[in-house]
Amino acid sequence: MMLKTPNEIDIVRAKSSKITEVDFENLSFGNIFTDHMLVCDFKNGKWEKPIIKPYEPFLIDPSAKVFHYGQAIFEGMKAYKDNQDDVWLFRPDENFHRFNKSASRMAMPEVPEDIFIGGLKTIVDLERDWVKKGLGNTLYLRPFMIAIGSGVIAQPSTQYRFMIILSPARSYYQGEVKVIIAEHYSRAANGGIGAAKAAGNYSAQFYPQKLAQEKGFQQIIWTDDATHTKLEEAGTMNVFFRINDTIITAPVSERILDGVTRKSLIALAKREGINIEERDVLVNEIVKAAKDGSLKEIFGAGTAAVVSPIVGFQYQEHYYELPKLENSLAMHLKEEITKIQYKLADDTFGWTVKI
């Protein structure tokens, strides 16, 4: 069955839905996909018509540039269902603009708004049964673009594929997160691609991550690669530190991703009059604050985990434990952002977009 949507996306519906086979109470992140995917190819200098069709593997040439030169970017966002069964996106314009910033940095074509935002809305609408009600239930949305042009010469592709795939997700208790501060490895270079959601940034972290896990740490706090004195990100999240009642986080830069959760938490904190500073965060200062007891909290922030509290950190073979607080600002900010996402609080910022 081929339907036309108002925004010129062809839809070929799956013959049957897999939804009844899914155990929504026991989802492991990013493993199960909904019935459909969006596909839109870029060829001869222009974007073709997007199509939504059954989720399935596709054919690709062994010499496709994505395999050899990693020309690939992605976004991560979520859809939420409120108590009235309406489905909402959270700041999709931010992901759209960041996606195209990543595209430019990777010498890939920008994706037009009607394909990215229009495509998201259309496919999420089609899959709205996959968005479950209840705090913590979400549909994780993964727009991405890969270079499908062939040829083993290190030059930008002339053909690309933009896709959106969707995976139901449930927030889960991650266990205690202990981190280790990077003293040797790093995730981004000055003048590199750290500020882009480029595929290559992530696999580069796998090996250091494995070493950290072998030592008993769930995450790495990345430092600047030149001096390892500045604290920049936690795993694939932005990172915040609370010293007494001030929250500090590194400013976004060429090395640091401009996180949507990060900027939303900053706005929420400011609205509440919480003292929040965007400035370089030095390893020394955090170690000193841990020693004198003024370091109250560290937490990661990102779409997948929302806010991820950290119980302690390792630096130079010494482990610093953080206090267990009753009034955690991390938990408070998480609650505030979650209430907006699920339409349980007034969205005075205009962040939510109805499907």
Add this chain to the structure above:
Amino acid sequence: MMLKTPNEIDIVRAKSSKITEVDFENLSFGNIFTDHMLVCDFKNGKWEKPIIKPYEPFLIDPSAKVFHYGQAIFEGMKAYKDNQDDVWLFRPDENFHRFNKSASRMAMPEVPEDIFIGGLKTIVDLERDWVKKGLGNTLYLRPFMIAIGSGVIAQPSTQYRFMIILSPARSYYQGEVKVIIAEHYSRAANGGIGAAKAAGNYSAQFYPQKLAQEKGFQQIIWTDDATHTKLEEAGTMNVFFRINDTIITAPVSERILDGVTRKSLIALAKREGINIEERDVLVNEIVKAAKDGSLKEIFGAGTAAVVSPIVGFQYQEHYYELPKLENSLAMHLKEEITKIQYKLADDTFGWTVKI
């Protein structure tokens, strides 16, 4: 037809060959592939049996980790045909070991020697008609590995595909190569993956490369990302500088690929008593040498172009032209390495391996 090779590689032959359609006099690099490819999957913690079969696109899940996290590595090497119609590889053990070093850094499984080297020998033997006689004619060999496991969570894959594809190549006159020294962008971080042939390193260069080309430069000379004072690589080649009669090149490091051409040229130069130094090469020193006339040559070195002479460089808005020499050491070393590769000179180093 399914044949068994001694080293346990299944072979399914193509029904017919594309070779008659190929214009070997007019090849553009990396665009045409031979009739067969080698495929070997890693699953459940072990490598399956390799198969050589007709070159063709393959099916892959949209959530494959290679698309989202760039977990992918490759090698680049060549096969040469001598005047007796024998086919040779050049230092394949070097590529094999570097491939597995790249694999470790990217948290991918190492590929066993019988699959990597055995696979190369078997497929090159099968495709020996694609290796043309005559200096400059080669068959470019591209072993690579991609993460084919599915799931949009930033963790190493549990499934991988190792492949070898082959592309006939002909050396061509690249035109004059002018370079610009990187003052802002960079290709590798300290503690990063610059020393690995990881896919993500290459697409990261596309955008700066485009900017350089728009300014009229064919290549970028990469500098260290922290200070931009050290000269490290030229595009995707190692880079050498000749000051008076001394050749200098940066030592290999975490940021610099341990090039096979680089180490072979160093060995050749040493054998001839040419003064060659592996040490940090400072931008200032090269600018000064260009000004006082002691800078005689700059050249890139890598498998694809072998040796690529550079006619001048731009730094801080100033262009420095290099002298046109009669006795170029770059050209001399290129000739020496080429003679060994094509079996026109004694291979006293034992670098060549017969198929």
